[in-house]
Amino acid sequence: MRKLVALLxxxxxxxxxxxxxxxxxxxxxxxxANVLYLDLSTGGRVGILMRPDKAPTHVERIKTLARRxxxxxxxxxxxxxxxxxxxxxxxxxxxGGSDLPDLKAEFxxxxxxxxxxxMARAAGNDSANSQFFIMLGPNFVLDNEYTAWGRVFEGxxxxxxxxxxxxxxxxxxxxxxxxxxxxxxxxxxxxPTIAVAPVAPxxxxxxxxxxxx
Numbered sequence: 001m002r003k004l005v006a007l008l009x010x011x012x013x014x015x016x017x018x019x020x021x022x023x024x025x026x027x028x029x030x031x032x033a034n035v036l037y038l039d040l041s042t043g044g045r046v047g048i049l050m051r052p053d054k055a056p057t058h059v060e061r062i063k064t065l066a067r068r069x070x071x072x073x074x075x076x077x078x079x080x081x082x083x084x085x086x087x088x089x090x091x092x093x094x095x096g097g098s099d100l101p102d103l104k105a106e107f108x109x110x111x112x113x114x115x116x117x118x119m120a121r122a123a124g125n126d127s128a129n130s131q132f133f134i135m136l137g138p139n140f141v142l143d144n145e146y147t148a149w150g151r152v153f154e155g156x157x158x159x160x161x162x163x164x165x166x167x168x169x170x171x172x173x174x175x176x177x178x179x180x181x182x183x184x185x186x187x188x189x190x191x192p193t194i195a196v197a198p199v200a201p202x203x204x205x206x207x208x209x210x211x212x213x
Contacts, residue, residue, distance in 0.1 A: 035180030036062055041173045042162055045186050046155035048117050054108040055149040058119055063179055065098055065130055071177035076162050085162045086120055086133040087174060097129030110148035113138040115156055118148040134159050
């Protein structure tokens with residue numbers, strides 16, 4: 001199954017690992033050609049600055065699938081509070097992927113700190129395909145085990161609001177994934193439906209009796 005191998009083990013040791021926080025490499029200037037926007041059902045847009053300088057084939061895969069509309073409507077099927085939110089599986093349960101070949105690992109020096117986006121994989125290092133996860137908290141046990149390819153620079157509150165669970169009872173979903181330079185507008189927000197009680201037909205009032213002299 002395409003789930004994060006040994007993630008639970010890593011989660012248990014996250015506190016100890018966080019005590020030795022590595023320095024994050026300097027991020028490049030914001031380039032909309034390398035920005036992934038995720039419009040989430042949690043209420044807003046998440047911006048992720050992708051790093052083709054660190055993981056070029058993984059970034060290209062994300063761009064390709066986003067432009068195909070592959071991620072639109074997919075759920076976050078595995079979300080562990082304080083750890084990570086995983087999605088990108090068309091089956092919605094952790095074993096699926098795209099029709100494209102699996103990717104060769106591109107481990108790099110981006111530490112798995114809060115907000116980092118990284119690729120999920122099966123047991124083999126070179127088994128990532130479409131599934132990814134966003135870190136809800138730091139866990140450096142994952143460094144050099146999973147390919148990090150970007151980091152959230154805006155809208156992290158919408159990531160934090162993703163429904164928790166393995167699987168969640170009411171999973172949050174990606175409404176739309178797009179690339180910044182493509183200028184795709186966020187989906188229109190549907191106004192809440194307000195139930196209005198039916199109005200009973202009114203019977204005209206009887207005329208008042210004429211006054212008697």
